[in-house]
Amino acid sequence: MSRALKDLLYEQVARVGKALSSPKRLEILELLAQGEKTVELLANEAAIDMKLASAHLRVLKESRLVESRRDGRYIAYRLSGEDVASLWTKLHVVATEHLIELQVALDGIVSGPERLTAETRLSLLDKARSGDVVVLDVRPEPEYLSAHLPHARSIPLAELESRLAELPRDKEIVAYCRGPFCLMSAEAVALLNTYGYRASKIGDGVAEWATAGLPVQTEN
């Protein structure tokens, strides 16, 4: 006796759910939301063995959330669509909304206006356009080049201290990185504040920004 037709459908959707059920896979997904990356790079960023990264990527690929392409002797992975990034966004927003444990854990890291609303995003976009604030992208430069917030300037966290002169002291600086779970923007803000800049951070990365329906600047 064969399983009901209906069960087959839910089984397929569950494949995607299963892909989203491992912490390391989610971390990889977030990294891929910043742009195409090789297995080696992903393994380093996620602090896991390359073999393990490969195994996780295999699961993500089988659930069709990511695609790969060979580039010389490297293999580059990327999300298989915009909708995958927004699914990840939706997932962590729902989790943050309902899991008190996650809210507590975030409280230890995030300070200030973490949750952006439609209005605060538009207002920031406006002030960025007019030059009222400097939007600062502190991710590694390749990620900035792949896609970044409108009017954002790139200074990777690792180079920030040596490139402080590029930033104006009289303007408000708003830093961002990969998303609400990324610690780089928080570190950048701490650094900037000790040097006397007026700096704050937002929890949005490009994926969150784009999911909110706002434009991002991309490579092409």
Place this chain on the structure above:
Amino acid sequence: MSRALKDLLYEQVARVGKALSSPKRLEILELLAQGEKTVELLANEAAIDMKLASAHLRVLKESRLVESRRDGRYIAYRLSGEDVASLWTKLHVVATEHLIELQVALDGIVSGPERLTAETRLSLLDKARSGDVVVLDVRPEPEYLSAHLPHARSIPLAELESRLAELPRDKEIVAYCRGPFCLMSAEAVALLNTYGYRASKIGDGVAEWATAGLPVQTEN
């Protein structure tokens, strides 16, 4: 040595992903998207043992996707927020977009314009308001009462054949049920067509409709 702070965050989000990784749990989520239901009812609808339904609900509850409340000797479960319904919607939309296997399986069931766009939804809403088409909700009546599409009329599938007289023969009838994986609307269309009505179906349920940003009529 303790796990990195960051890992804790992804771990929490993965709890939600894990909840979405079982076919039966997804089926239960979709049922709960139709309104509050008891464990017994969910077990019957999902064709599983009550003990198993209870176990799945426990997982969903621990990931805070559902809440429960005692009502006499029954216990009623409900989604813990609108965003949970829209997460489920997003999940199955992404799965349908990328998994060829799912598209094939759906092809066997769905015929016609399955995928609604913003325009087709608005146009349908317009024709429903003007009375140009009859929007027909074929789910069990309690689900209709909990929430339904604007201007929709309720005739549960089980009663449809005996209540055909209530439907006009000269107007187009658009049937819907719980969502794209629900077979009731397809059965309703088949039945209506054999009796000479002009009937078609849409893949949307209330969750998909609401996620698209359109209004639904609710109990209160």
Place this chain on the structure above:
DNA sequence: CTAATATTCTAACGATTATTGGATTGATGT
């Protein structure tokens, strides 16, 4: 052709998870 490198494949182990049966709780009705 050979060596080196990035990645995958295969096999294996321990840790989780799904599912089932039996005992237990909590509320209702007699």
Place this chain on the structure above:
DNA sequence: ACATCAATCCAATAATCGTTAGAATATTAG
């Protein structure tokens, strides 16, 4: 108080998953 019913709790077992180690592939460099 007792029996009944919905639902949960508690084990136990089979299936699945995460992770690591070792062998195999494919591409480039010499």
